Amino acid sequence: MSYENLSGRTxxxxxAASGIGEAVALQLAAQGARVALLARRADRLDAVVEKIRADGGRALAVTADVTDDAxxxxxxxxxxxxxxxxxxxxxxxxxxxPNPVGAGRLDEWQRMLDTNVTGVLRIIRAFTADLVATATEGRTADLVNVSSIGAHVPFPDYAVYGATKAAVTYLSQSLRTEFGPRDVRVTNIEPGLTDTELKTHVDSAELAGQLDGMFDAIGGLAAAEVADVVAYVTxxxxxxxxRQIVVLPTRQA
Structure with a gap:
């Protein structure tokens, strides 16, 4: 799809090194936006940036860790x-x-909280002034948070992941009371089953098998299909x- 008025956005x-983030960066750049791609994996970032530039887009690779203030x-x-x-x-x-809470995986809990919740807050803190200044000048300003259907629908052994995504969904809702009056839009997007690298992080063979079974039975969304939603709303x-979009494969009831 073509969304002409994204041209000139920053x-x-x-x-942004893979999955939905990579797809969003590619989509926005294709529509004429300048895109800064943030992720930890420099080699993957560089490859995506080269792809964007080869297609005539403007992109910047920024090796960064959202769990680290500096x-x-x-x-x-x-x-x-x-x-x-x-x-x-x-x-x-x-x-x-994912793992049962009874497994007591504090390392996993902390990593999800640091990335999925505090990482989101760090990025918001870093760029709020930009968004507010843009809106004050009469131009469009957008904050888009990618949450998950897991924020609402409980899946066995995904309790902590779902809780971090519920926090993102609530944060988006609450932030509208701060940003909306200043003309900054806040959109919360909750994808369902989507084919990304997230599934490769699952260290339980049983849970990985269950996830594969869901993909076989339901069929996942492509990352580019979620990216199209981001481009549409912005x-x-x-x-x-x-403000709130749930995007699911049709068979995911």
């Missing part, structure tokens, strides 16, 4: 030096590490906020 996309601050400085102020932020970085007229 976007930051986290978790890394996020340095990322912001590099983005500002290269592209100036940002008017579109896509909080997509996330990890999914290309609406600036007074229109599509």
């Amino acid at each position: 976007a930051v996309v986290t978790g 890394s996020v601050a340095a990322a912001r400085e590099l983005v500002h030096e290269t592209f100036g102020a940002v008017d579109l932020v896509v909080n997509n970085a996330g990890v999914m590490l 290309s609406r007229p600036r007074h229109v906020n599509l």
